[in-house]
Amino acid sequence: MPVALKDLVKHCDITLESSRFSDYCPNGLQVEGRTTVSRLAAAVTANQSVLEAAVAWGADALIVHHGYFWRGEAPEVVGMKRQRLGTLLASDMSLLAYHLPLDAHPVLGNNARWGQLLGFRDVEPLDRDDAQGVGSIGKLATPMSLDSVAAQVQSLTDRQPLVIGDGQASIERVGWCTGAAQGYIDKAAAAGAQLYISGEISEPTVHTARELGIAYMAAGHHATERYGVQALAGSLADSLDLEWTFLDCDNPV
Structure with a gap:
């Protein structure tokens, strides 16, 4: 059964106690898509290949550990940032990201x-x-x-x-x-x-x-850092009756 996007975000924020962290990026909903979520994709980092895989799978929302809008990054929406945000907006797919709250x-x-x-x-x-x-x-x-x-x-x-x-x-x-x-x-x-x-x-x-x-x-x-976001997505799926998948994109670093 679909869950309201705002309820999914609220559930994550409460579960991870995101408001108590002073972080390098915003935690929670970073890019708003469609208002309801049935299919939730999870990944470590919201890179372009992950975005495209999430769209191909039919995700309503993508939840990651490494999202966007990091402290000190250039604010212009150009190049790689434009392409990533364009993919999210064109597919009406939401992006949720939790950094230190998901570590802790x-x-x-x-x-x-x-x-x-x-x-x-x-x-x-x-x-x-x-x-x-x-x-x-x-x-x-x-x-x-x-x-x-x-x-x-x-x-x-x-x-x-x-x-x-x-x-x-x-x-x-x-x-x-x-x-x-x-x-x-x-x-x-x-x-x-x-x-x-x-x-x-x-x-x-x-x-x-x-x-x-x-x-x-x-x-x-x-x-x-592959394991926390999978545990979170699995917990959300169980609590909110969502379908979910993990999209791995190996990084040798």
Whole structure:
């Protein structure tokens, strides 16, 4: 049964508590399409290929982690931005985007799902003083080598992670934050993690890991953030009786 677009947006906003976040982009409805939604497509990023796949599938709305209108971006609607917005408007398809709220949700969020899928236990916030609540720390069910953890991550993401550290080192306590969160490695080390996992890596991350004595793993920005939006869309489909699909567009970063 179709649901009103405004009710879908309200349900997402309440579920993800989007109003409590100070973010780099607007969370919620970014582009308004038709007033009702029966078919909901989900993706990590609202790039052109995803938009075209959503239109081809017949989506009334697309929900993503990486949407548009980022802080500091050029405001002109030209080139790539014009083409993307033109596709949405021509198809009367709505775009909803949730960035930090989807990272932080304790059940449906990217970090929560990452921990669930890898079987981490005794999960806690990586930094209890962080009001945004992104980043987690927990334990493996059984200590294992760094190489074994990397193998599990590769099996989950279907891509080989970049690993810094002794492959035979025993790992039990793990900190993680999906996406471009390599800067949290200091917090993970301070919290007693033996391994920190994020999506992306920067040049200083290698030196930090070596000098702080913590293993590090870059598992891919896109690869680590595929799971929250799927959990959210699945939850919406169950609650609001929607048909949904996940549109993956691999990104090696």
